[in-house]
Amino acid sequence: MILDDTFFIAAPMAGVRTRQGWVRSQQQTSFSFEPGERCLMENHFAVRLAAAVRRCGNPVLVGLDPRAESLPAGLLSGDDRRQPDRVAAAYGEFCRGVIDVVAPLVAVVKPQAAFFEQQGPAGMAVLAEVIAYARSQGLLVILDGKRNDIGSTATAYAHAYLGPAEQHGWGADALTVSPYLGEDSLEPFVEVASENGGGIFVLVKTSNPGGGRFQDLVADGRTLHAHVGELVEQLALQTLPGEETGCAYGSVGAVAGATYPEQLEEIRQSLPHCWLLVPGFGAQGGGAADVAGAFDASGLGAIVNSSRGIIFAHDRDPYREQFGDARWQEAVEAATHEMISQLRDLTPAGQLAE
Amino acid sequence: MILDDTFFIAAPMAGVRTRQGWVRSQQQTSFSFEPGERCLMENHFAVRLAAAVRRCGNPVLVGLDPRAESLPAGLLSGDDRRQPDRVAAAYGEFCRGVIDVVAPLVAVVKPQAAFFEQQGPAGMAVLAEVIAYARSQGLLVILDGKRNDIGSTATAYAHAYLGPAEQHGWGADALTVSPYLGEDSLEPFVEVASENGGGIFVLVKTSNPGGGRFQDLVADGRTLHAHVGELVEQLALQTLPGEETGCAYGSVGAVAGATYPEQLEEIRQSLPHCWLLVPGFGAQGGGAADVAGAFDASGLGAIVNSSRGIIFAHDRDPYREQFGDARWQEAVEAATHEMISQLRDLTPAGQLAE
Numbered sequence: 001m002i003l004d005d006t007f008f009i010a011a012p013m014a015g016v017r018t019r020q021g022w023v024r025s026q027q028q029t030s031f032s033f034e035p036g037e038r039c040l041m042e043n044h045f046a047v048r049l050a051a052a053v054r055r056c057g058n059p060v061l062v063g064l065d066p067r068a069e070s071l072p073a074g075l076l077s078g079d080d081r082r083q084p085d086r087v088a089a090a091y092g093e094f095c096r097g098v099i100d101v102v103a104p105l106v107a108v109v110k111p112q113a114a115f116f117e118q119q120g121p122a123g124m125a126v127l128a129e130v131i132a133y134a135r136s137q138g139l140l141v142i143l144d145g146k147r148n149d150i151g152s153t154a155t156a157y158a159h160a161y162l163g164p165a166e167q168h169g170w171g172a173d174a175l176t177v178s179p180y181l182g183e184d185s186l187e188p189f190v191e192v193a194s195e196n197g198g199g200i201f202v203l204v205k206t207s208n209p210g211g212g213r214f215q216d217l218v219a220d221g222r223t224l225h226a227h228v229g230e231l232v233e234q235l236a237l238q239t240l241p242g243e244e245t246g247c248a249y250g251s252v253g254a255v256a257g258a259t260y261p262e263q264l265e266e267i268r269q270s271l272p273h274c275w276l277l278v279p280g281f282g283a284q285g286g287g288a289a290d291v292a293g294a295f296d297a298s299g300l301g302a303i304v305n306s307s308r309g310i311i312f313a314h315d316r317d318p319y320r321e322q323f324g325d326a327r328w329q330e331a332v333e334a335a336t337h338e339m340i341s342q343l344r345d346l347t348p349a350g351q352l353a354e
Numbered sequence: 355m356i357l358d359d360t361f362f363i364a365a366p367m368a369g370v371r372t373r374q375g376w377v378r379s380q381q382q383t384s385f386s387f388e389p390g391e392r393c394l395m396e397n398h399f400a401v402r403l404a405a406a407v408r409r410c411g412n413p414v415l416v417g418l419d420p421r422a423e424s425l426p427a428g429l430l431s432g433d434d435r436r437q438p439d440r441v442a443a444a445y446g447e448f449c450r451g452v453i454d455v456v457a458p459l460v461a462v463v464k465p466q467a468a469f470f471e472q473q474g475p476a477g478m479a480v481l482a483e484v485i486a487y488a489r490s491q492g493l494l495v496i497l498d499g500k501r502n503d504i505g506s507t508a509t510a511y512a513h514a515y516l517g518p519a520e521q522h523g524w525g526a527d528a529l530t531v532s533p534y535l536g537e538d539s540l541e542p543f544v545e546v547a548s549e550n551g552g553g554i555f556v557l558v559k560t561s562n563p564g565g566g567r568f569q570d571l572v573a574d575g576r577t578l579h580a581h582v583g584e585l586v587e588q589l590a591l592q593t594l595p596g597e598e599t600g601c602a603y604g605s606v607g608a609v610a611g612a613t614y615p616e617q618l619e620e621i622r623q624s625l626p627h628c629w630l631l632v633p634g635f636g637a638q639g640g641g642a643a644d645v646a647g648a649f650d651a652s653g654l655g656a657i658v659n660s661s662r663g664i665i666f667a668h669d670r671d672p673y674r675e676q677f678g679d680a681r682w683q684e685a686v687e688a689a690t691h692e693m694i695s696q697l698r699d700l701t702p703a704g705q706l707a708e
Contacts (some may be wrong), residue, residue, distance in 0.1 A: 076594055091528060114503055114510035120523020121479035123514075128475055140524060146502055148532060149468055153419070156468040160477075169438060169474020178502060180534045184564035203534055208504040210538035216670070216683040219571035224578065227568060 044241040045174060045199030046249035048274060048317070050138050050300055052107035057353035059295070061142070061277065062102045062109040063307025064130065070312045072328035095130040098311050101332045103137035106338065108303055110277075111147040111172075128170050135171075142277065143172035146203065150185050157163040158192030162200075174199035176255060176277070179228045190235050190252055195234040199251040199275070200234045205267060207257025207280030212308040225263070229254060229271050237271040249275050249301065255296065258286025258304065265293030268301065276302040281339070282309030288342035299351035304343060311333045368617025393457070398595040399528060399553030400603035400629060404654055406494050407460035411707035412694045413649070415631065416456045417497070418465040418484065420445040423659040424666045426682035429489030431456070442476040444694040452665050455686045457491035459694065461664050462657055464631075465526075467499040482524050489525070496631065497526035501558065504539050512546030516554075528553035530609060530631070535583045544589050544606055553605040553629070556586045559621060561611025561634030579617070583608060583625050603655065611650065612640025612658065622655065630656040636663030642696035653705035658697060664689045 053059055055292040068081045068090070075094055082084035099109065111134075116127035127143075134141045147157040158175070165171025176188050177200045187199045189352040205215055236250030253275035256267045267278065276294045278285040281304050294302035313319045313335035314328035322329040344350040370645045422435045422444070429448055432538045434440035453463065465488075465587055470481035481497075488495045501511045512529070519525025531543050559569055559579040569579040590604030607629035610621045622630065630648050634640040637656050648656035667673045667689035668682035677685040698704040 067506070072571065082521060084521065112503075112507060112510075113509045114501075114514065116515040118510040118522055120514070121475060121482055123523070124478040125475040139454075148500055149466075149498075150560065150565075152421070153468045155464060156466075156472040160468065160471040160474070167436060167438065168472055169477070175392050178500070178532045180532050180568060181560050181562060182564035182567035182569070184562050206504065206535050208535060208538050210536035211504075212535035213585070214534060214578065215536070217571075217573035217578065217581060219573040219578070224573070226567065226569060231567070253421070 026300055033314035035094050044191065044245065044247070045197060045243050045251040046174070046239075046253075047245045048197070049108070049140060049245045049275060049303070050247050050249065053300060053303065054352060056105065056107045057315070058343060059299075059303045059347075059349045060336065060339050061108045061110055061303040061305040062098065062310050062336065062344065063144070063279075064095050064098060064109055064311065065284055065307040066094050066104075066115050066311075070308070070315065072314050073180075073325040084119040085122045085162045088116070088119040088126040089117065091123065092126040092129055092205055094311075095126075095135040097135050097329055098332055099130075099134050099137055100141065101329050102310075102336055103134075104338050105333075106139075108140045108142060109134050109143050110142045110305055110307075113143055114308070123234065124169075127164070131170055131172050132165060140173045140174070142174040142176065142199075142201065146174045146176050146178045147189075148185050150181055151188065153259055154185050154188035155192060158189045162193050162196050162198040163187075164196070168208065172198070172221055174201060174253075176201045176203065176239050178203050179231070183231055186231070186235060186252075190239060192241055193251055199253060199276040201253040201255050201275070202228065202235075204229045204232060204254040204271075205256045205260060205263050207259045207284050207286070211257070225267075226270065229267055229274075232274055233271045236271065236323070240273060248296075249273055255279065257284075258291045259295075261290040261293060264291065268294055268296070272296075278302055278304045280305075283305040288339075290345035291343070292347040295348040297348065299348040302349075304339075306335075310339065365660065368688045381633040384603055384656075387443060397551035398550060398599065398601070399547065399605040400593075400607075400621075401595050401599045401601045402551070403462070403525070403553070403629060403649045403657070404495060404601050404603070408706060409461065410461045412460065412701045413653075413657045413701075413706070414690065414693050414697065415462045415464055415657040416452065416459045416460055416661040416664050416690065417498070417633075417659050418449050418452060418463055419661040420448050420469050420665075420666065424662070424669065426668050439471040439476045442470070442473040442480040445473065445477065446480040446483055446640075448665075449480075450487050451683055451684055453488050453491055453493065455683050456477060456664075456690055457488075457493055459687075459690050460493075462494045462496060463488050464498050464659055466495045466661070467497055478523075482519065484520060485524055485526050489527075494527045495612060496553075496555065497524065497530040498530045499596075500530050501534050501543075502539050505542065508539050508542035509546060511657045516543075516547050516550050516552040518550070526552070528555060528607075530555045530557065532557050533585070537585055540585070540589060540606075544593060547605055548593055555607040555609050555629070555631040556582065556589075558561065558583045558586060558608040558625075559610045559614060559617050559641070561613045561638050565611070579621075580624065583621055585692065586628055587625045590625065594627065602650075603627055607631055612648075613638055615640075615644040615647060618645065622648055622650070632656055632658045635700040636660040642693075642700035645697070646701040649702040651702065654688075654701040656703075658693075660689075661692055664693065 076090040116123040235252040239250035255277045258280035302340045313331035319331040383513045430444040589606040593604035594620040611632045612634035667685035673685040
């Protein structure tokens with residue numbers, strides 16, 4: 001694994017893992033951001049993400065999608081499943097258990113907001129605890145909320161999830177954002193993210209079967225997702241870190257699904273300054289070879305998400321028999337190592353571990 | 355005002371206002387919904403909405419967009435503005451104050467989720483209280499959350515906001531939803547909404563200046579918003595109430611902005627089975643004449659939102675001088691009456707009051 005010290009100093013928010021152990025620094029350097037102006041700062045999301053991925057030597061992103069019906073036995077009794085407070089507490093315990101296992105192995109986790117919201121205000125309080133715990137363990141946190149709105153409402157969402165946790169509640173490193181409302185719905189997110197050293201990932205080409213209904217419509221000779229991608233690339237260019245960081249990516253990335261490998265490769269080519277968040281691996285059908293085109297030549301530029309395939313590995317072959325419910329954390333660990341190996345063997349991300 | 359008793363029995367969730375006063379019934383009739391099957395039930399969102407709008411004799415939708423910096427003096431001190439718990443509590447007090455004024459006048463309120471989320475978990479708890487309070491006062495509640503995701507994640511969002519409040523937390527009557535992810539992102543919302551007598555409003559043509567960047571792209575001879583509208587109309591047709599209700603609308607509606615009057619009229623024609631939620635009135639520049647095309651011949655089929663123009667009327671002419679901060683609720687009342695009058699004078703909704 002390449003241990004590049006120039007990257008260690010670039011992760012002040014998440015805490016830094018070094019050969020000597022943990023160095024935590026929760027203080028956040030604030031800076032002013034003018035759209036169009038390059039951000040010359042060490043607290044830049046893309047730089048922090050590159051550093052974390054290099055440090056771990058793999059691009060695996062573990063999705064935290066807790067579901068009451070899938071939790072390992074013992075975490076939640078049948079009677080408690082209809083009580084939001086109890087379910088939320090079990091989600092907290094479960095997610096902390098996953099984080100304990102994956103924090104030494106991967107760079108990033110992605111809580112899915114919907115499952116926490118399903119448990120009401122108690123679920124949202126636990127979401128905040130899970131984000132804080134993940135960050136305390138050195139992980140970057142991308143909140144999957146697919147938020148969007150216009151003007152000052154978009155700013156409110158951005159502050160909620162990307163502003164300082166003590167002031168707004170959640171304090172994630174990045175947020176997924178939906179593009180339907182156009183550029184004036186994205187710019188407030190970009191601005192608040194940049195002010196706080198955070199990032200956003202805009203939905204471009206999603207992994208679901210029905211995603212193409214609108215995303216693949218062709219207007220002016222290009223698909224809708226290509227039009228959206230063009231805007232996302234423009235925003236990424238406006239948020240590049242300084243050249244001295246050696247990082248070619250802005251703090252605005254794109255979501256592009258593993259289930260459409262050819263389009264994923266096209267998106268990599270068309271959006272050279274965007275980190276790609278790639279869902280659809282594993283349970284949704286995408287394999288390691290399918291995501292190979294998402295990476296740049298050095299093995300950076302993409303993070304690949306698996307949720308159910310990792311966090312509920314205790315309930316799938318071959319881990320069900322090997323570990324079962326009682327040793328579910330060992331199943332999580334084995335499934336994480338399996339995904340890391342697959343991506344190392346079949347994608348340019350293998351270079352990260354050399 | 356037409357007082358049609360056949361509509362009174364159709365609003366079991368929201369509580370019913372009759373000549374004799376309030377009859378509250380929070381019990382909710384659950385029913386099974388098969389996509390494609392017409393729902394023959396009295397607890398149908400479109401029927402309840404029509405009943406409520408007819409009862410009030412106007413289509414005004416009051417947006418609850420609390421903002422710390424705009425609250426009337428006395429509700430929140432400067433020192434408290436950076437404390438999410440204090441801000442959230444002030445939002446609760448303010449929204450209850452607005453609800454007390456508007457509940458006798460209008461049918462529907464629309465809390466904007468972003469402003470509550472900006473105050474963290476405390477804000478989300480207050481959002482639940484505000485929704486419950488509005489419903490206890492006989493109002494229908496459309497939560498403006500613009501949520502979207504795929505498959506079981508979309509189902510989780512739908513349960514969160516449209517499921518029974520005691521089980522999931524919020525319990526709104528309807529939710530705004532974003533369409534970028536395609537039909538398999540909308541269907542779970544439709545299913546859960548229908549099971550609970552709720553509805554959704556899908557973004558079709560939004561009111562913001564940048565909305566056209568993607569929504570107005572032309573593919574296969576039609577704009578993207580027309581493509582989205584076509585799907586929304588299909589979903590509305592699948593969720594029509596029984597013919598005996600006399601209601602021509604499904605439980606799936608569309609968001610179409612007041613700032614594009616011509617397109618609004620086209621959308622009314624193309625989506626004959628969709629209630630339209632029309633933002634952009636007032637502060638965003640749309641006037642009563644601009645929204646005339648959103649209504650059907652009987653004056654139903656559209657609800658028109660004003661947020662800042664009503665809730666912060668104490669801070670705009672002519673109400674600033676007349677009422678000021680101290681009498682802010684009187685300003686809310688006067689601004690609501692003003693909007694009701696404008697819509698009665700200049701749109702088909704005037705018939706509702708005859």
